[in-house]
Amino acid sequence: MTEIIADAGKMGWPKTLHLVKMQFKGVEKIQHYFKKDAINFENCGGFAILKDIQCLEKMA
Structure with missing residues (x-):
């Protein structure tokens, strides 16, 4: 998610x-x-741990 931001x-x-x-x-x-x-593919999903709210505020 941080890469997307x-x-x-x-x-x-x-x-x-x-x-x-x-x-x-x-x-x-x-x-x-x-x-x-x-191809050794596994759909594991993904997540990011964010230390502060600023990253999420950029998405709003």
Whole structure:
């Protein structure tokens, strides 16, 4: 999440959202062509631990 906030600071939210969508579609394409076991893929989710509220305020 902090990478997304940093990207938004550099290129703005619309371009950052587009980048995230492209990354997601890329993962979907890889999953279409390769079995999860073949590429050792695990959909584990993800999370970030933020030490202060400032990062979240940037998203609002």
